[in-house]
Amino acid sequence: MDRIRIIGGTPLKGTITIGGAKNAALALMPACLLTDETLSLANLPHLVDITTMANLLAQHGVGMILNGDAANGGHTGRVLELTAAEITNTTAPYDLVRKMRASVLVLGPLLARCGQARVSLPGGCAIGTRPVDLHLKALEQMGAVIELEEGYIVAHVRGRLKGAHIIFPQVTVGGTENILMAASLAEGETVIANAAREPEVADLAHCLVAMGAKIEGIGSGTLHIQGVDRLHGAHYSVVPDRIETGSYAVAAAITRGDIELVGARFDLMESVNTILTECGVLVEETPRGMRVCAEGRDIAGVDIMTEPYPGFPTDMQAQLMALMSTSSGASMITETIFENRFMHVPEMTRMGARINVHGASAIVRGSAKLSGAQVMATDLRASVSLILAGLAAEGETIVNRVYHLDRGYERVEEKLAACGARIERLKATAAE
Numbered sequence: 001m002d003r004i005r006i007i008g009g010t011p012l013k014g015t016i017t018i019g020g021a022k023n024a025a026l027a028l029m030p031a032c033l034l035t036d037e038t039l040s041l042a043n044l045p046h047l048v049d050i051t052t053m054a055n056l057l058a059q060h061g062v063g064m065i066l067n068g069d070a071a072n073g074g075h076t077g078r079v080l081e082l083t084a085a086e087i088t089n090t091t092a093p094y095d096l097v098r099k100m101r102a103s104v105l106v107l108g109p110l111l112a113r114c115g116q117a118r119v120s121l122p123g124g125c126a127i128g129t130r131p132v133d134l135h136l137k138a139l140e141q142m143g144a145v146i147e148l149e150e151g152y153i154v155a156h157v158r159g160r161l162k163g164a165h166i167i168f169p170q171v172t173v174g175g176t177e178n179i180l181m182a183a184s185l186a187e188g189e190t191v192i193a194n195a196a197r198e199p200e201v202a203d204l205a206h207c208l209v210a211m212g213a214k215i216e217g218i219g220s221g222t223l224h225i226q227g228v229d230r231l232h233g234a235h236y237s238v239v240p241d242r243i244e245t246g247s248y249a250v251a252a253a254i255t256r257g258d259i260e261l262v263g264a265r266f267d268l269m270e271s272v273n274t275i276l277t278e279c280g281v282l283v284e285e286t287p288r289g290m291r292v293c294a295e296g297r298d299i300a301g302v303d304i305m306t307e308p309y310p311g312f313p314t315d316m317q318a319q320l321m322a323l324m325s326t327s328s329g330a331s332m333i334t335e336t337i338f339e340n341r342f343m344h345v346p347e348m349t350r351m352g353a354r355i356n357v358h359g360a361s362a363i364v365r366g367s368a369k370l371s372g373a374q375v376m377a378t379d380l381r382a383s384v385s386l387i388l389a390g391l392a393a394e395g396e397t398i399v400n401r402v403y404h405l406d407r408g409y410e411r412v413e414e415k416l417a418a419c420g421a422r423i424e425r426l427k428a429t430a431a432e
């Protein structure tokens with residue numbers, strides 16, 4: 001397995017281009033199953049998760065054409081044309097679903113278009129148990145008959161799905177996305193109350209509208225969807241990745257550097273920027289995106305609690321913990337979304353961070369210096385948080401098991417190195 005080697009201590013300066021959002025793209029791609037016409041997605045990030053979703057869609061019968069953007073070396077701004085002229089297979093197999101939980105997002109579209117679907121249960125993952133019971137209950141309310149057989153969700157509906165009044169007892173991003181897609185082709189009106197307001201959900205809703213769906217309340221906690229008989233093709237550009245933006249904002253802050261994040265959507269960064277500003281970091285909007293500067297600044301400890309959007313994102317919790325480890329005060333970080341999302345703590349502790357976990361809260365006592373160490377990445381955001389800690393640490397840090405990182409960060413070493421970071425990927429040898 002590849003490893004990342006970092007020699008820390010250099011304040012990062014320069015520009016980093018932000019790509020399309022992984023979590024938006026993973027919801028937009030399965031939307032192609034709702035129509036026999038072509039859905040063309042621009043600004044698609046180049047990530048392992050996107051390839052996994054493409055492989056899953058291909059085995060459902062989706063034809064795909066990828067147009068690389070030569071001007072950017074074929075890396076960023078890719079355009080993917082997806083055509084589900086005919087759905088040849090309604091099973092999402094375990095081998096693909098287990099690689100990526102977002103695979104469950106084919107369930108709603110398959111059921112709406114084909115009246116049946118057989119999707120492997122995603123199972124738990126490193127950060128929590130992550131059941132999909134709320135997706136299933138909502139689809140049942142829409143008339144689907146669902147059974148669990150041999151680890152698979154086996155669903156069918158007689159005729160079309162029917163509009164329903166769905167009240168999610170807990171905010172669920174994937175649940176809202178699955179129901180949005182299913183409801184777009186259902187008979188009658190669906191109301192989703194306590195819907196997720198994440199920008200990636202809004203991105204999906206805007207794309208569905210471009211495909212002919214009738215959705216009101218986009219971006220709010222109540223969505224009204226008037227089902228239509230058919231959807232058509234569309235061309236849609238994926239929203240910039242706010243978690244990638246936030247991760248590189250922390251890279252600037254933790255190294256006391258100065259980075260412009262080109263293409264970032266400042267308006268989607270409010271909760272993260274509020275915390276960074278409270279810490280003492282300068283964050284400002286620029287004509288091209290946003291600038292984050294911590295040069296010569298003292299970072300203060302602040303308390304953070306993860307919440308659904310517009311609250312502070314759980315996907316930024318580990319990165320902020322790395323920053324808080326280098327602050328001059330104490331902070332309390334409370335994780336309210338996932339029950340097991342502190343796996344970066346023992347690894348950061350190996351680098352000299354002073355962190356104690358009590359239930360859902362971690363007390364971070366800032367320390368002046370982190371020191372390089374061998375650490376193990378356990379999940380996507382934990383991986384990037386260890387890289388961030390390594391950038392600030394004295395000496396050499398080796399982050400092992402970085403395959404998680406490639407799920408969600410495109411060319412991370414290249415982007416950081418362009419700002420002066422001493423970072424390289426150590427490729428796995430054939431014997432490993």
Ligand SMILES: CC(=O)N[C@H]1[C@@H](OP(=O)(O)OP(=O)(O)OC[C@H]2O[C@@H](n3ccc(=O)[nH]c3=O)[C@H](O)[C@@H]2O)O[C@H](CO)[C@@H](O)[C@@H]1O
Pocket residue numbers: 023024026101102128129130131132133134135136170171172173174175196200314315337338339
């Ligand atoms: C691909 C993608 O977009 N992933 C994001 C998405 O994950 P994902 O869509 O899986 O997260 P959810 O918003 O659904 O999960 C939120 C909480 O609700 C619980 N829950 C969810 C569904 C359900 O049927 N039953 C249930 O109990 C989950 O276990 C979790 O504790 O939103 C999370 C919360 O912002 C982010 O961290 C992930 O990066």
Ligand SMILES: C=C(OP(=O)(O)O)C(=O)O
Pocket residue numbers: 023100101102315380381408
């Ligand atoms: C938890 C994440 O992704 P996923 O939902 O795909 O596991 C993430 O992006 O941080």
